[in-house]
Amino acid sequence: MHQSIWCGFDEEPEIDIYNECYQRTSDCAGRILITLTPLTDIASGVRTPWVFDLYEDYKKGQKDLEFVQLSVLDNPYVPAEEKVKLQDKWAGHPEEKARLYGDFVQRSGLVYNLWNPASHLVKPFRIPDSWRRVVSIDPAATGTTAALWGAIDPSSNIYLYREYYERDLVVSEHAKNIMVRNGGDPVDIWLIDPKWGTQKNAETHKSNAQLYRESGIPVRLAQVGEDYGLNTSREYVNATVTPGSRHPKLYVFQDLNKFQWEIAHYVWGSFSKGELKGLSKEKPLKRDDHLCDAFRYMAAMRFKGRGEPNLSTEELQQQAALNSYTDIVAIPKGTFEQVGEWPK
Numbered sequence: 001m002h003q004s005i006w007c008g009f010d011e012e013p014e015i016d017i018y019n020e021c022y023q024r025t026s027d028c029a030g031r032i033l034i035t036l037t038p039l040t041d042i043a044s045g046v047r048t049p050w051v052f053d054l055y056e057d058y059k060k061g062q063k064d065l066e067f068v069q070l071s072v073l074d075n076p077y078v079p080a081e082e083k084v085k086l087q088d089k090w091a092g093h094p095e096e097k098a099r100l101y102g103d104f105v106q107r108s109g110l111v112y113n114l115w116n117p118a119s120h121l122v123k124p125f126r127i128p129d130s131w132r133r134v135v136s137i138d139p140a141a142t143g144t145t146a147a148l149w150g151a152i153d154p155s156s157n158i159y160l161y162r163e164y165y166e167r168d169l170v171v172s173e174h175a176k177n178i179m180v181r182n183g184g185d186p187v188d189i190w191l192i193d194p195k196w197g198t199q200k201n202a203e204t205h206k207s208n209a210q211l212y213r214e215s216g217i218p219v220r221l222a223q224v225g226e227d228y229g230l231n232t233s234r235e236y237v238n239a240t241v242t243p244g245s246r247h248p249k250l251y252v253f254q255d256l257n258k259f260q261w262e263i264a265h266y267v268w269g270s271f272s273k274g275e276l277k278g279l280s281k282e283k284p285l286k287r288d289d290h291l292c293d294a295f296r297y298m299a300a301m302r303f304k305g306r307g308e309p310n311l312s313t314e315e316l317q318q319q320a321a322l323n324s325y326t327d328i329v330a331i332p333k334g335t336f337e338q339v340g341e342w343p344k
Contacts, residue, residue, distance in 0.1 A: 006031050006032075007024070007030060008033045009033070009035070009036070011035070011037070012034065012040060012051055013034075015048055038051060038052070049104075069102045072099070073100060073101075109267065109268055110267055111230070111234070111266045111267060111284050114238045114242075119240050119241045120237070120251060120252050121251075121252055121254045121260070122251045122252070123253075123254055124253045127159070130154075130306055131151045131152055131159075132303060132304075132305060133149065133151050133152075133185065133189075134149075134187070134189045134298055134301075135147055135182070135190050135191065136297045136298040137190070137217075137219065137294060138297070139171070139174065139193060139208065139212075140167075140196070140290075142168065144165065144166070145174045146294055147178050148160055148164075148295055149161050149163070152304070156248040157250070157305070158248065158249075158299065159251045159252075160250070160295065161256075162182075163256050163259050164178050165290065165291065172215045175216055176215070179217065190212075190218055190220060191222040193293065193297065194221035197209035197212075222298075223300060224296065225300060228293070228296050229300025230284070230296055233296045233300070236249060236299050250299075261288075262288055262290070262291045262292050263291075265288060266285075268283070269283055269285040269286070
């Protein structure tokens with residue numbers, strides 16, 4: 001019978017120290033207790049907000065986690081006049097909620113600040129054959145390669161319905177996995193990061209896009225503009241929650257868990273030094289953004305839907321959910337309208 005061992009921290013340690021203690025207590029039914037003021041910016045590019053990540057796991061129902069939130073203003077051992085001083089001291093400060101109420105803080109803002117799961121998430125349904133389908137790939141020579149499947153409805157709204165997320169594989173392995181994930185579905189356009197796609201492989205001296213093509217995926221370089229589709233992608237997200245917006249909207253299948261996590265954590269970079277410390281930069285933080293990048297490539301193309309956009313979004317969703325394999329009018333393969341001159 002193992003004896004339970006407790007490991008305690010006063011304030012938040014570095015994640016490497018926490019991980020080591022977790023390992024050391026795993027063989028003895030150990031417990032780890034951390035008391036802290038949550039001052040690490042949950043959007044920090046300097047330090048990983050690992051306690052906040054655990055908190056989100058706890059909210060999702062992970063059974064071996066427990067969080068208790070306390071406020072210094074409820075502490076009976078702090079005199080009332082001192083509580084008033086604390087409130088005055090931290091009023092309007094970025095750390096006010098953390099110092100007084102134990103809330104997590106975020107100094108740099110979310111890129112997709114209008115993302116709202118209640119509005120953007122939809123139940124998965126069978127994509128009608130007549131809708132255009134696009135797969136957007138955010139590749140990497142090392143690290144994570146991600147792919148995102150999108151369907152364009154007759155009103156040109158984007159429905160993200162499938163995702164791929166793997167790391168540390170070569171191009172041929174990723175290509176094989178992506179095709180397996182696609183499951184034989186028709187795809188009108190395969191997009192890839194234009195910068196990475198034009199780079200030459202050190203061993204073969206072929207472009208990375210060419211390696212994907214030789215592996216069976218006919219990728220094209222996405223036309224992304226100077227901001228890599230950032231503003232356009234935000235327009236899709238914002239239109240979904242903006243009453244009366246005539247811009248095409250974004251909807252996401254509920255089972256795209258990795259994309260949901262990324263877009264909810266996709267933040268502007270922040271300055272770590274000097275007078276601007278804690279303030280946002282004009283570019284997103286480069287961390288855990290693979291599927292968001294794939295979404296940006298897709299949004300930048302502003303794909304047009306096929307068919308007549310004479311139904312509301314709700315009616316289109318209902319129609320798609322009810323569609324059978326016998327009542328869909330198929331559009332001949334290769335027939336599509338495309339913004340501008342691309343592709344030929």
